[in-house]
Amino acid sequence: MLPTIPYVRLRLHLNGIIDIKYDFFSVRTDNQGGSLLKWIDYQAPESVADAVKILADSNGNARPLAGGTDLIVQLRVKDPRVNAETVVDIKKIPELNQMDYDKSGGLTIGAAVPLHLIYNNPDVIKHFPAIIDSASLIGGTPIQGRATLGGNLCNGAPSGDSIPNLVAHNVVATVAGPNGTREIPVEDVCTGPRQTSIDSNELLVSLYFPNPGDGFGANYIRFIPRNEMDIAVAGAGVSVKISDGKFVDGRVCLASVAPKPILVEGSSKALIGQPVSDEAIQKAAEAARDAASPISDMRGTAEYRKHLCEVLTRRALNTAVERAGGK
Amino acid sequence: MTTKTHVQTTINGEPVDFLCEPRQSLLECLRDVIGLTGTKEGCNDGNCGACTVNIDGRIVTSCLVLGVEAQGASIETIEGIADGTNLHPIQLAFLEGAALQCGICTPGFIVATKALLEKNPDPTEHEIRFWLANNLCRCTGYDKIVRAVQEAAKKMQEA
Amino acid sequence: MTTKDYDRNVVLSTQNDFKVVGTRPVRHDGVDKVTGRAIYGADYDASGLLHGKILRSPHAHAKILSIDTSKAEALDGVQAVVTAADFPETADKTMELGEDETKLRDLRGNILAKDKVLYVGHAIAGVAASNPHVAEEALSLIEIKYEVLPSVMTTDEAMADGAPILHEDQTTEELGNDSGIVSNVAKHFQHIKGDVAEGFKQAEVIVEREYNTVTVHQGYIAPHNGTAFWSADGRLHIWCETQGSFVVRDSLADLLDIPVSMIRVTPTEIGGGFGGKIPIYVEPVAALLSKKTGTPVKIVMSRKETFEGSGPTPGSKIKIKVGATSDGKITAAHAWMAMEAGAYAGSPVGAAAQCVFAAYDLENGLIDGFDVVVNKPKTAAYRAPGSPNAAFGFEQALNELAEKLGMDPIDLRLKNVATEGTRRVDGPVFQRIGAKEVLEAMREHPHYQSEKKSGSGRGVAIGFWFNIGFDSACNIALNKDGTVNLTEGSTDIGGSRTSIAMQAAEVLGISAEDVRPSVVDTDTVGFTAVTGGSRTTFATGWAAYEAAQDVKKQCIERAASIWDVNAENLQMEDGVISSKSDSELKMTLKELGAQLSDTGGGITGRASVKPRGVGGSFCGNIVDLSIDEETGKITIERFTAIQDAGKAIHPSYVEGQMQGGSAQGIGWALNEEYFMNDEGRMTNSSLLDYRMPTALDLPMIDTVIVEVANPGHPFGVRGVGEANIVPPTPAIANAVYDSSGNRITQLPMSPVAILEAFKS
Structure with a gap:
């Protein structure tokens, strides 16, 4: 008798085996949430200082509004984690709209720059082409007219497609608060589902992509059941740096397989110092699989997601190596 | 609590002022406040594309834009695609190619297609499908829509 | 036309002597819909x-x-x-x-x-x-x-002993009689033809398997x-x-x-x-x-309310047993089908029973149907309701049977195909139908004849919908410029104003553009049943045909009165009334229109019909697909739909129905499902997580319109709205088997389900 794949089995995971301690992505499960915005106040400051003051004066009840493609939906469904009485439109602040490729070979992208401006930017295309991997697949074309990398990061979804990509690029976030600005490595921004290390009285100003130097290649890929318009069942953002046929650096960051995007130390260990080879890549992929701690939900089972981590990491590393000129 | 904001925009080339609450989306403003009901609502969370409009040269889902954010913006909706009584080549291609059935998704597809062909006058089938992946159609299976976009591209290049 | 000449979309026409029917005019409501003016x-x-x-x-x-x-x-x-x-x-x-x-x-x-x-x-x-x-x-x-x-969420849970009961006053109707037993099973019915036990004794090969499908939604874009x-x-x-x-x-x-x-x-x-x-x-x-x-x-x-508070189509459990002799003659078949009605009785299991074996001439057949209430929204019709669920089972079982017999799956179907005179297991005897012609067109199609791409799988299946007749009304008034206004009551979801107007135009000998159709309110036209059951172009088209005949008759009578001749000596062709004997006597509709007021007043034709000559429609699919073996994701590479339209009034919109039904079937096959949590709540009630196909998920969908005229309609129309959603799920499952050797008996065939099937 050939097997059948029971739907019941998927439900059993939900019923018994898996205890859902955190709600991974879904802002759409609350039946009482409704579909329209409740009352909000709207402010559109024109300086970082003014924006920070509004945020600080709001006692945690204000949220920055960039593209709004997550925030407006969350406010409509009354996501309890995103309860804002004031939205602060940050698109009129000059620093948040900058795209600046500097002499050192680094790139600054303001927190409010929409994705379409990023993937059409000549400096991005020339110097940081791999960021286009995620910038061009978040939502569809009209979403990319509004959505931002800054918003994707601050939204703190474990499934945020750009976050592993930013982590792989060693991006540093500049955050302004009442006590001035501070810099945070991007891998330290997300702390849990929809939780970040950026305080409610702070504002993400920009993301800095340091010059990766020669021999660098990166890639982000995700798995979705459709070909577009979907949330990653799992995603892998990777980068490698190759010198003399050896990996001198390697970073693997996974989406959708833990309460936050995770930078996999074991993958870096498996790569760094090793000759560029299928074996090293496979070991890094297996380390990614082992590091994942996903849940089962409507988008996939835990077991399936772990498996995908291996597949996606391997495929992404192969592309990154190719881009680094290593193959 | 009932304070309304005065928003000044240009819609389909004409200056349009309106009053709205911050909680009203641009889609609600277009439909309920201004009376331009050609822009449709299918999901109200950015996933169906029926509410696609062009703001300052870029398509967006108007359900995910606040009306107050449109201050100073130039907005193009389906009502502004034809030149008076002369249909746009995209509209003609959809009509002649039977690229619509119920028609509810059609305004979004046409607004999105116009933006595509302005950016890329000769797109491949894959580029068309990728660009339009945020616009759901449940009637046609997309076959005749993709062909209509190809036909419109051809006609516009010939023109 | 030989099959070698097939373009992507082909009409295998049997009647070409029409002037308007079979052409492709621009739809009358089109401009309003491409300019945003149409009011929804x-x-x-x-x-x-x-x-x-x-x-x-x-x-x-x-x-x-x-x-x-x-x-x-x-x-x-x-x-x-x-x-x-x-x-x-x-x-x-x-x-x-x-x-x-x-x-x-x-x-x-x-x-x-x-x-x-x-x-x-x-x-x-x-x-x-x-x-x-x-x-x-x-x-x-x-x-x-x-x-x-x-709560109970599936037929298994609802039918289990001691299950929570939704309606304390609902007792099972068991084979037509009230059993008096309080249960979630609203009804159990049977259709029997011949002697199934004896048929299975004669069988040399038997396939027996269970199939399960889950709740899916129609997914219309307007809530x-x-x-x-x-x-x-x-x-x-x-x-x-x-x-x-x-x-x-x-x-x-x-x-x-x-x-x-x-x-x-x-x-x-x-x-x-x-x-x-x-x-x-x-x-x-x-x-x-x-x-x-x-x-x-x-x-x-809202969209969420539309998923949770309207009527989807049911999850179901289908058990199929089918046997055949070694030469491929089916000796017996049994379908056991339980379908979720949702919260109140009335699942489409009855319709499923009318469709499950309809394409085949079975000597011995048995159908058991169970209508089961569960704690989900009350189901509603969805394009050939019930038939896709049934076909997902039976059309897979037939491919399995063909493999065991070493036969081509289309040849097996042709060997058992239903034709005029075949009595269905559920009773009715077919008039002229096109099942055989559809299967032959599939077998000869260049897609089926072509080599598969390396690594691809190919699957075939066919499906049936019986179509309905019901009441329709139509009024046609002649304008003074010789055009006509047509009013009807069938709401137009996909171009039916035009396919109805074209039938009136054909009768009157005028262009489709010279008929101005309007869908009007219930105060303004006679009773017209739903736009559903693939009946609109068939039945309301017939009403338009009759109303146009009425106009034509009155035009001839008026001309006869103007010319003071016998109406029997007059004819009306191409919009011109003329005498059969006197070539001098000629008048266009426009000329007549201009004289109406002076010659006795306006001319209005009217008709109310309830046609009985309904002709069912068959649709077949050929699908090629590939599977990413590491992720389980299916890519549809090539898809061909072949359907018997009877007569395609407007071929573009017939193709549109076929392409749309195919796309919905592909979505149903691959990713669509109500994902219910253990509290009975749908967790994916958005168009992000209820994954209907996007433009990027589908290939072009090639069509062949087969025309086997329905003798029960003046132009041979059958109705094409529904049968096309039936074959995609089994055709895709058959292609997955062809590609991988794994028989998938559960919908949807999502990546995770495919990979788990491959593993076990």
């Missing part, structure tokens, strides 16, 4: 319009202990709140709702729950307020106390909506998106206990339906709110 239900506006919202159950099954609306009523801007208590109490009766029957009590209970809620999303109360934001805020102020009850105005003169006017304005009128009359003459329903343009916009949901609530406020009230569902 949610676009309707009225002076003093209030906005309504509906409170829905968070529980899958619970007793309502109390409802307190006082705080909601006190909110600024709230004009009225209604609950089930606002419905008049009337005796129960059975109602015909287009393709379905339902009990008045069940319909009322589904629109506003009274004592119990039976699914998450079940409507409980309606609020009307000055704007929708206020109405939504008021919902959160309505206090309801529930006693939560255990349900309706505006009601209950005027001071007692008349109720409704504007809404519906597949049947007269169904809305008649249902409201029963629900509100007022005569049909007091209700006028104006159908707006409709943003998709696929069967799901036959039942009513928000219209009665808007009516009750309007009665309380004296102003028009509009209710538009």
Whole structure:
């Protein structure tokens, strides 16, 4: 008798085996949430200082509004984690709209720059082409007219497609608060589902992509059941740096397989110092699989997601190596 | 609590002022406040594309834009695609190619297609499908829509 | 035409002697729809319009202990709140709702729950307020106390011993008799032909397997909506998106206990339906709110409400046993089918029974059907309702049988194919049908003849929908410029205004453009049944044909009177009336039109029909696909749909039906499902997570229209709306087997399910 794949089995995971301690992505499960915005106040400051003051004066009840493609939906469904009485439109602040490729070979992208401006930017295309991997697949074309990398990061979804990509690029976030600005490595921004290390009285100003130097290649890929318009069942953002046929650096960051995007130390260990080879890549992929701690939900089972981590990491590393000129 | 904001925009080339609450989306403003009901609502969370409009040269889902954010913006909706009584080549291609059935998704597809062909006058089938992946159609299976976009591209290049 | 010459879309025409029928004019309502001018239900506006919202159950099954609306009523801007208590109490009766029957009590209970809620999303109360934001805020102020009850979500759970019971007064109808047993099984029926036990004894090869499908939604892009105005003169006017304005009128009359003459329903343009916009949901609530406020009230569902509070098509369990002799003659077949009705009785299992074996001439057949209530939304029609579920089972079993017999799967089907005179297992005897011609076109199609790409799998399947006739009415008035105005009552979801107008044009010998069709309200045209059952072009087209014949007859009579000759000596062709004997006597319709007023007044043709010569339609698919073995993801590489249209009035819109049905079937096969959590709540009630195919998920869908004229229609029309959604799920499953050697018996064939199947 050939097997059948029971739907019941998927439900059993939900019923018994898996205890859902955190709600991974879904802002759409609350039946009482409704579909329209409740009352909000709207402010559109024109300086970082003014924006920070509004945020600080709001006692945690204000949220920055960039593209709004997550925030407006969350406010409509009354996501309890995103309860804002004031939205602060940050698109009129000059620093948040900058795209600046500097002499050192680094790139600054303001927190409010929409994705379409990023993937059409000549400096991005020339110097940081791999960021286009995620910038061009978040939502569809009209979403990319509004959505931002800054918003994707601050939204703190474990499934945020750009976050592993930013982590792989060693991006540093500049955050302004009442006590001035501070810099945070991007891998330290997300702390849990929809939780970040950026305080409610702070504002993400920009993301800095340091010059990766020669021999660098990166890639982000995700798995979705459709070909577009979907949330990653799992995603892998990777980068490698190759010198003399050896990996001198390697970073693997996974989406959708833990309460936050995770930078996999074991993958870096498996790569760094090793000759560029299928074996090293496979070991890094297996380390990614082992590091994942996903849940089962409507988008996939835990077991399936772990498996995908291996597949996606391997495929992404192969592309990154190719881009680094290593193959 | 009932304070309304005065928003000044240009819609389909004409200056349009309106009053709205911050909680009203641009889609609600277009439909309920201004009376331009050609822009449709299918999901109200950015996933169906029926509410696609062009703001300052870029398509967006108007359900995910606040009306107050449109201050100073130039907005193009389906009502502004034809030149008076002369249909746009995209509209003609959809009509002649039977690229619509119920028609509810059609305004979004046409607004999105116009933006595509302005950016890329000769797109491949894959580029068309990728660009339009945020616009759901449940009637046609997309076959005749993709062909209509190809036909419109051809006609516009010939023109 | 030889098959080698096939272009992507082909009409295998049997009748070419028409001037309008079979051409591809631009649809009459097209310009309004490409310019944003067409008014859909949610676009309707009225002076003093209030906005309504509906409170829905968070529980899958619970007793309502109390409802307190006082705080909601006190909110600024709230004009009225209604609950089930606002419905008049009337005796129960059975109602015909287009393709379905339902009990008045069940319909009322589904629109506003009274004592119990039976699914998450079940409507409980309606609020009307000055704007929708206020109405939504008021919902959160309505206090309801529930006693939560255990729920059942599948037929297995609902049919189990000791299962929680949804309706304490529902007893199983067992083979036509009331069993007296209280159960979630509303009905068990059987169709028997021949002797199945004896047939299986003769079989040399037998395939037996169980298949399961889950709830899916029609996925129309416009959510349900309706505006009601209950005027001071007692008349109720409704504007809404519906597949049947007269169904809305008649249902409201029963629900509100007022005569049909007091209700006028104006159908707006409709943003998709696929069967799901036959039942009513928000219209009665808007009516009750309007009665309380004296102003028009509009209710538009959200997308989440549309998933949770309208009618999807059911999950099901299908068991198939089929046997054949070694030469491929099927000796017996048994289909056991249990389908989820949702919260109230009335799943499409009855229709499934009419379709499951319909393509085949079986000597011995047995069908068991079970209609089972579960704690999910009441199911509604969805494009050939029930038939895809059944075909997912039987059309896979046939491929398995073909493999065991070493036969080509199309040859096996052709060997057993139903033809004119075949008696179906469920009783009816076929008139002329096109099953054989569809299968032959599949076998000869260049797609089937081509080599598969390396690594690809290929699958085939066919499907059936019986189509319906029902009532239609049409009026045609001659204008003084020789054009005509045509009024009809079939709401136009996909170009039917034009396919109906074309049939009138053909009769009158004028162009399609010279017929101006309008879909009008229930005060303005005779009773017309739903746009459903693939009946519109067939039946309302027939009404247009008859009305046009009436106009033609009157035109000839008028010309005869003008010329003072015998009408029998006159003819009308190509829009010109002429004498058969005197070549001098000629008059165009335009010339006649100009004289109407002076020669006795206008000419109006009319017809009301209820045609019986319904011809069912068969559709076949050939699909090539590849599977990413590491992720389980299926890519559809090539897809061909071949359907018998009888006669394609407007081939572009026939192709459109075939392509649209194929796309919905592909979505059903690959990724669409109601993902229910253990509390009975749908967790993916958005168009992000309910994964309907995007443009990027589909290839071009090639079509072949086969024309085997239906003898029961003046132009041979069968109706093409539905059969095309039936074959995709089994064809894709058969292709997955061809590609991988794994037989998938569970929908959807999502990546995770495919990979798990491959592993075990």
